Every structure is written in structure tokens, then in C-alpha cells.
Amino acid sequence: EYGGLYLQSTLSAMEDKVDKVFLPGDTLINLQKAPNLKIRLGPGISQQQDEITVFKSGIIRHRSPDLYWIENNQKRYVPAVDDFVLGIIVDKHGGAGNTAGGWVVDIGSYQHASLSFFAFEGVTKKNIPKLKTGNVVYARVTVASKDMEPEIACVTVDGKTDCFGPLTGGYMFQCSLGLSRECFRTDSMILKTLGNYFPYEVAAGANGRIWVHSGECSHTILISNAILNSEFMNNSQIESMCKSLVARLSEK
Amino acid sequence: MNRELLSPEGLRIDGRRPNELRTIRCKMGVLEKMDGSAYFEQGNTKALASVYGPREVTYKSKALHDRVLINCTYGMAPFSTGERKVQRTGKQDRRETEVSLVLKQTFESAILTSLSPNSQIDINIQILQADGGTRCAAINATTLALIDAGIPLKDFVVACAGGCIDGVPILDLNYFEDSSGSPDLPVALLPQSGEVLMVQMDSKLPLDTFENVLNLAIEGCQKIYVQLKQVVSQVTKERVQNRGAFIFS
Numbered sequence: 001e002y003g004g005l006y007l008q009s010t011l012s013a014m015e016d017k018v019d020k021v022f023l024p025g026d027t028l029i030n031l032q033k034a035p036n037l038k039i040r041l042g043p044g045i046s047q048q049q050d051e052i053t054v055f056k057s058g059i060i061r062h063r064s065p066d067l068y069w070i071e072n073n074q075k076r077y078v079p080a081v082d083d084f085v086l087g088i089i090v091d092k093h094g095g096a097g098n099t100a101g102g103w104v105v106d107i108g109s110y111q112h113a114s115l116s117f118f119a120f121e122g123v124t125k126k127n128i129p130k131l132k133t134g135n136v137v138y139a140r141v142t143v144a145s146k147d148m149e150p151e152i153a154c155v156t157v158d159g160k161t162d163c164f165g166p167l168t169g170g171y172m173f174q175c176s177l178g179l180s181r182e183c184f185r186t187d188s189m190i191l192k193t194l195g196n197y198f199p200y201e202v203a204a205g206a207n208g209r210i211w212v213h214s215g216e217c218s219h220t221i222l223i224s225n226a227i228l229n230s231e232f233m234n235n236s237q238i239e240s241m242c243k244s245l246v247a248r249l250s251e252k
Numbered sequence: 253m254n255r256e257l258l259s260p261e262g263l264r265i266d267g268r269r270p271n272e273l274r275t276i277r278c279k280m281g282v283l284e285k286m287d288g289s290a291y292f293e294q295g296n297t298k299a300l301a302s303v304y305g306p307r308e309v310t311y312k313s314k315a316l317h318d319r320v321l322i323n324c325t326y327g328m329a330p331f332s333t334g335e336r337k338v339q340r341t342g343k344q345d346r347r348e349t350e351v352s353l354v355l356k357q358t359f360e361s362a363i364l365t366s367l368s369p370n371s372q373i374d375i376n377i378q379i380l381q382a383d384g385g386t387r388c389a390a391i392n393a394t395t396l397a398l399i400d401a402g403i404p405l406k407d408f409v410v411a412c413a414g415g416c417i418d419g420v421p422i423l424d425l426n427y428f429e430d431s432s433g434s435p436d437l438p439v440a441l442l443p444q445s446g447e448v449l450m451v452q453m454d455s456k457l458p459l460d461t462f463e464n465v466l467n468l469a470i471e472g473c474q475k476i477y478v479q480l481k482q483v484v485s486q487v488t489k490e491r492v493q494n495r496g497a498f499i500f501s
Binding site (some may be wrong): 021023024025026027044046048053055056057058059071072073074075076078110111146147178232 | 402
């Protein structure tokens with residue numbers, strides 16, 4: 001019983017740290033004071049001997065039961081497994097007969113990622129997808145470690161295509177990681193507001209890249225500018241900003 | 253001569269007390285194209301730091317297999333000093349090379365280098381106006397720029413310089429005090445643990461005076477840390493808290 005009470009008090013010790021700002025070097029919790037604590041450390045948190053310290057400035061987020069991580073906003077992408085990313089094909093190595101071949105894809109990390117020929121649904125040696133240098137692909141990161149080059153695939157975990165694969169037409173632009181994560185949410189205010197004015201397609205990558213495609217060139221440009229402007233705006237500012245941009249467009 | 257630097261009432265030439273810091277102003281994220289950037293002012297000394305990385309190593313032969321390579325360039329703008337500094341384009345003078353190396357070594361101890369092996373972080377510092385304490389301002393600006401870029405740090409790195417007039421330890425020298433013969437003792441440390449990363453001294457001091465000056469400089473660093481913490485907390489809140497939590501599935 002004593003153990004149960006102690007565990008509860010240490011869990012609540014972590015509870016009041018969630019959604020608070022932490023800076024590099026700050027100690028999250030000292031393990032000596034909470035010896036029964038079992039938590040999983042996500043990005044931005046590390047263990048230095050007896051102390052759990054934070055090494056990036058940001059806000060602590062929590063996902064039950066035991067995952068804690070630092071959420072921050074930076075521009076440089078560091079690949080993580082299961083991230084959905086937008087990549088640009090840079091090179092191809094291995095010919096059609098070479099089963100170990102694939103494409104070299106730039107996903108914004110310091111090493112290019114490799115996309116195997118067979119990381120697509122229903123592909124065989126005879127019908128490898130025809131992707132060229134410069135094509136944009138939407139893919140999922142399958143391997144990401146600090147020592148190896150990252151690997152991506154255009155299939156879900158079950159092997160289905162879903163939303164992955166080459167993206168044709170449209171316009172891809174770069175932004176901060178925070179903004180692209182925001183556009184990833186289905187209830188994102190900026191995307192919903194823009195959807196009230198034009199029909200369009202959008203793909204947001206965790207690597208700070210967003211792809212927009214709509215019927216008219218002018219609409220695509222307006223949507224891209226609106227998304228970039230909306231980074232630090234609240235909901236009412238977003239609505240008025242979109243309204244004024246659309247009004248300027250229809251003046252022509 | 254030393255009477256001019258420290259008045260009988262104990263005031264320095266700019267009206268500060270011996271243990272008073274100059275006013276600090278700083279901003280993060282001032283350069284759009286850089287991964288991280290910061291502008292730092294300490295009195296009249298102005299430093300602009302920018303960080304790019306972790307990115308692919310430019311010279312493959314220099315890549316380190318187990319940690320990140322840190323390249324640091326410190327430069328003083330020609331208009332930063334009293335007399336316009338003429339320099340051969342692209343080359344650093346001896347002092348700039350020395351400060352670049354000191355900065356690189358300081359940050360190698362503070363950045364968690366093993367988290368991104370085979371990559372490179374470029375740090376570039378420009379001094380826009382020099383009025384004493386330029387390498388300390390450079391270090392403080394770089395810390396803010398690294399935090400802006402999201403590069404993993406053990407702790408903030410804060411720096412402050414100490415000196416001595418007539419045996420009285422003084423904090424945060426300006427150019428006039430520095431050039432009129434006071435010893436200049438820049439100190440950089442990790443504030444939470446108190447670990448000193450860099451100490452330099454450019455003249456002689458008796459050992460007991462040295463200890464007093466060093467302790468005063470460390471105190472000054474802690475004061476700067478309080479101010480930097482406030483700025484970073486504010487910026488972090490603006491950038492992250494205004495958005496709801498991103499729960500990845």
C-alpha cells in the first residue's frame with residue numbers, strides 16, 4: 001500500500017510538469033526522489049545519471065500511459081520512424097534488374113533517404129514505378145537512426161498505398177516544423193478556412209514541407225501564402241487574413 | 253590614471269557600480285533563412301549569431317563517425333570598431349581565428365555531440381559594434397541561436413568578463429576600461445551545474461585577486477542566465493503554447 005501511494009505521488013509529480021515550458025539544462029525529475037517512476041523518454045529529454053534533463057527548449061507533452069516528450073518549433077528536420085514526409089527524388093541507383101536498388105530522396109535531413117524500388121504496393125520486377133529526378137513523393141519514414149541513412153517507403157504498415165506515392169502538379173514549399181505539424185491536423189483552422197473559399201488538395205510533411213494543388217494557379221499561390229502567414233495567428237486573425245487575401249484576388 | 257576609471261564614490265566612468273552589468277537586450281529568430289539565429293546586445297556591444305545544421309558535412313574527410321563536427325566563425329564587421337577595420341577579404345585576422353577556436357571548443361562541451369554523428373553544425377558570429385566583452389557577447393548570442401535552432405544542449409552557456417581596477421574587482425568591462433590596462437578575464441559557464449567551460453586572462457593578477465575576480469565574473473554569468481532564461485521562456489511560449497498539442501498516432 002505504501003508503494004501504491006508513493007507511485008501515485010510520483011506520477012502526479014510528473015503531471016504538473018506537463019504543458020509547462022522547459023529550457024535546456026532544466027531537470028525534469030530527480031530519480032532518487034522517485035525510484036519507482038517508469039517513464040518513456042521521447043524527443044528532447046535524456047537521462048544523465050540520476051536526473052532526467054531536458055536538452056531542447058519547449059513544452060512537455062504527455063501521452064498516456066508513460067510517454068513524455070518536448071514539443072518545440074525548429075526549422076531543421078531530424079528523421080523519426082513513422083513520420084510522414086515529403087521528399088524530392090535526387091538520384092536513382094541500381095537498374096531495373098537490381099533488386100537492391102532504389103531512389104535517393106532529399107527529405108531535408110542531413111543525409112538523403114533511400115526509397116527502395118519495392119516499397120510500393122503491388123510492385124514486381126516488371127512494373128517498378130517510373131519516378132524521375134525532381135519528382136515529389138509522399139512517404140513514411142521506416143528506418144531512422146543517428147548512425148544510418150534514413151529509409152522511406154510509399155506504403156502503410158499493412159502494405160497499402162493509402163495516401164503515399166508521387167504527387168503530380170501543384171506546388172511544394174518549405175516552412176517550419178511546427179507549421180507543417182499544424183497543417184497535418186484534420187481540424188486545422190487555416191486549412192478549413194481556405195477550404196471554404198476554394199477546392200484544393202494539400203499534403204503536409206513532418207519535415208517542414210507542404211504541397212498544395214488546386215485548379216487555378218492563382219489559388220495555389222494564395223493558399224501557400226495564407227498558410228505561411230498563419231503560423232503565429234489565432235483563429236480570428238486567420239479568418240480575417242484569408243478574407244482580405246481572397247478579396248484582393250477577386251478585385252482583379 | 254586609474255582614478256579616472258573608478259571615482260572616489262566607487263562609480264565607474266559610465267556610472268556603474270563595480271559589480272553592475274550593462275543593460276542586456278536580445279532577440280531570437282532574427283534571420284529567416286538560418287536554422288537558428290539571435291541578436292544580443294550588452295551595453296554598446298552588439299553581436300549577431302546564426303546557426304545552420306545539423307547538415308551534411310562539406311568536407312567528407314573531416315566527418316567524425318561518432319559525433320557532430322562544429323565549425324565556428326567569429327568575425328568583426330569593419331564598422332564595429334572606432335576606426336574602420338580594413339581586412340583582406342575572406343581572411344580572418346589572428347584575433348578572430350583565436351576567438352573562433354575558443355568558441356568552438358566551448359560549445360563542443362555544451363552541445364550533445366553524440367546525437368548527430370556524421371553531420372556538421374555551422375556557427376557564425378558577427379560583431380556589429382564592439383565596446384568590450386565581445387567574445388562574451390558572442391557566446392551569449394550563440395547560446396540563444398542554438399536554442400532557436402533546436403540543437404540539443406546540456407545547458408545554457410553564459411559568459412561574462414571580469415576585471416580589476418586598483419585591486420577592486422569589476423564586472424563587465426567596456427572598451428575603455430579594457431584598454432586602459434585592467435586585466436580582462438572572460439569566463440563561460442554552464443549555470444545549472446556551475447561548471448566553468450572557458451576562462452581566459454590577458455595580463456597578470458596576484459592569486460587572491462584572481463580568485464575574487466573569477467568569482468565576480470561567475471556571479472555576473474548567473475545574472476545574465478536569469479535574463480536569458482526569461483527571454484527564451486517567453487519565445488518558447490509564443491511559438492509552441494499557442495498551438496494545441498500535436499498527438500501523433
